[in-house]
Amino acid sequence: MKIAGLDIGTTGCKLTVFDENGDQLGKAYRDYPVRRAVSGHETDISAMMESVFAVIGEMAARYPDIAGIGVTSFGETFVMTDGAGEPLHNAMLYTDPRGAEECAELIRKLGADHIAEVTGLAPHEMYSIAKMMWIKRRQPEVFAAAKRIHLIEDFVVWHLTHKAQIDYSLATRTMAFDIRTLTWSREIFDAAGIDVSLMSEPVPTGTRAGNITPEAARKTGLSKGCVIVSVSHDQVAAAVGAGAFDGSVAVDGAGTVECLTPIYDSLPDIDVMKKGFFSVVPYVIPGKYVAYAFSYTGGALIQWAMETFGKGETNASMEQAYGRDEPTGLLVLPHFAGAATPYMDTGSKGAILGLTTATTAAEIYRACMEGVACEMRLNYEALSKSGIHFTRLNATGGGAKSRVWMQMKADILNLPITALKTADAGTVGSAMLTGIAVGLFRDLDDAAARMVQEMETYAPRAEMHEKYMKIYERYRAVYSAVRPLM
Numbered sequence: 001m002k003i004a005g006l007d008i009g010t011t012g013c014k015l016t017v018f019d020e021n022g023d024q025l026g027k028a029y030r031d032y033p034v035r036r037a038v039s040g041h042e043t044d045i046s047a048m049m050e051s052v053f054a055v056i057g058e059m060a061a062r063y064p065d066i067a068g069i070g071v072t073s074f075g076e077t078f079v080m081t082d083g084a085g086e087p088l089h090n091a092m093l094y095t096d097p098r099g100a101e102e103c104a105e106l107i108r109k110l111g112a113d114h115i116a117e118v119t120g121l122a123p124h125e126m127y128s129i130a131k132m133m134w135i136k137r138r139q140p141e142v143f144a145a146a147k148r149i150h151l152i153e154d155f156v157v158w159h160l161t162h163k164a165q166i167d168y169s170l171a172t173r174t175m176a177f178d179i180r181t182l183t184w185s186r187e188i189f190d191a192a193g194i195d196v197s198l199m200s201e202p203v204p205t206g207t208r209a210g211n212i213t214p215e216a217a218r219k220t221g222l223s224k225g226c227v228i229v230s231v232s233h234d235q236v237a238a239a240v241g242a243g244a245f246d247g248s249v250a251v252d253g254a255g256t257v258e259c260l261t262p263i264y265d266s267l268p269d270i271d272v273m274k275k276g277f278f279s280v281v282p283y284v285i286p287g288k289y290v291a292y293a294f295s296y297t298g299g300a301l302i303q304w305a306m307e308t309f310g311k312g313e314t315n316a317s318m319e320q321a322y323g324r325d326e327p328t329g330l331l332v333l334p335h336f337a338g339a340a341t342p343y344m345d346t347g348s349k350g351a352i353l354g355l356t357t358a359t360t361a362a363e364i365y366r367a368c369m370e371g372v373a374c375e376m377r378l379n380y381e382a383l384s385k386s387g388i389h390f391t392r393l394n395a396t397g398g399g400a401k402s403r404v405w406m407q408m409k410a411d412i413l414n415l416p417i418t419a420l421k422t423a424d425a426g427t428v429g430s431a432m433l434t435g436i437a438v439g440l441f442r443d444l445d446d447a448a449a450r451m452v453q454e455m456e457t458y459a460p461r462a463e464m465h466e467k468y469m470k471i472y473e474r475y476r477a478v479y480s481a482v483r484p485l486m
Contacts, residue, residue: 005430254399258298332371
């Protein structure tokens, strides 16, 4: 029996296939265009869906006995469709500036504190509901023709099964989902002037949607008995794929975006969470929650440094060129794509401080690593009063392969970090939940025992922690010093 995880990202999607022992067999990837302009940031949902069918078809040709596929996706982005499920517009990404006025209107009507109490989110225009309001007002012909509103996970699930359901974790990214009752908030939809019946049915993370339709089976080459599973928002899938199931462990997602995901064994203090713009998201285990503390530029900043200053070098050679295990003394504010938590300031800019004519490319490269790690330390401290009690981190993503970066993070956060073998924790988590849904695994622990593989644990070093804290104390002042100037 084969199972697969489908991970749909902002610019590309991948399908990874595993056998009954949890071993990876194959992977397919396709990208699709994203249009970014001053007026808006959009993606073509039809092109995205073509890529989804392409990766499924490629893997189905090699593994026709795939028994189940779990679907996970990035958040916030939605699309309004006609009765046949065809998109009526290009979809706005979370970075799209539209919706700010509509978000402000919701705050005036309901109050920021009340919205946060209901949804677990500090109000922000990135979330779906404000952008739905924008379309209703600015593109009334689109809204009038809409028969359904889907986020990406449930859009794909609908096209594969004709079942309109969305898991709890992705539903929260609308800023219109009640995290206590686990239902759509009619109060918020009414205030927004959006008919809640247009939305998919909320279901627990990892719920079977049903078998693939005959039409989708013909298009992909999958068997008609293949089960499609509504998994989750991609960060929740990554937490599952990292084997983090209780409050003792958090996840360091060291990908393009750097994301720290702690697990809460009960609902955290919403007042503390909203101050840092930390999301509170229902987790796969009933009664547990996760939060997202993140930087828009994690691995993306490291890649930028290598491409800009490395001039043909590799990541490994840039790390080696620094030549010593000491802080650089430089300060890098990693807001090269704006500031995420705890500021949520899209206008913030990146900065590199302390340069001299003697500064080398390798120093700048390493300082960018330090900047990302210091930003995570800042988030860690901002979360400290919310009820976190994790004592270790599990690291996933491409950055987990860097021994230098993993040790640096352990030293700065003063926590042990275990690097996991898989770089694609989202597809692993999707496959784990799919395996449970089709009866291949008994439960999460059984799935994790087969699919979560540890590589190496990096213990914090007291001497290095002390050195980095001297850097960090200066780092904490950089945002407030630079922001008024840029």
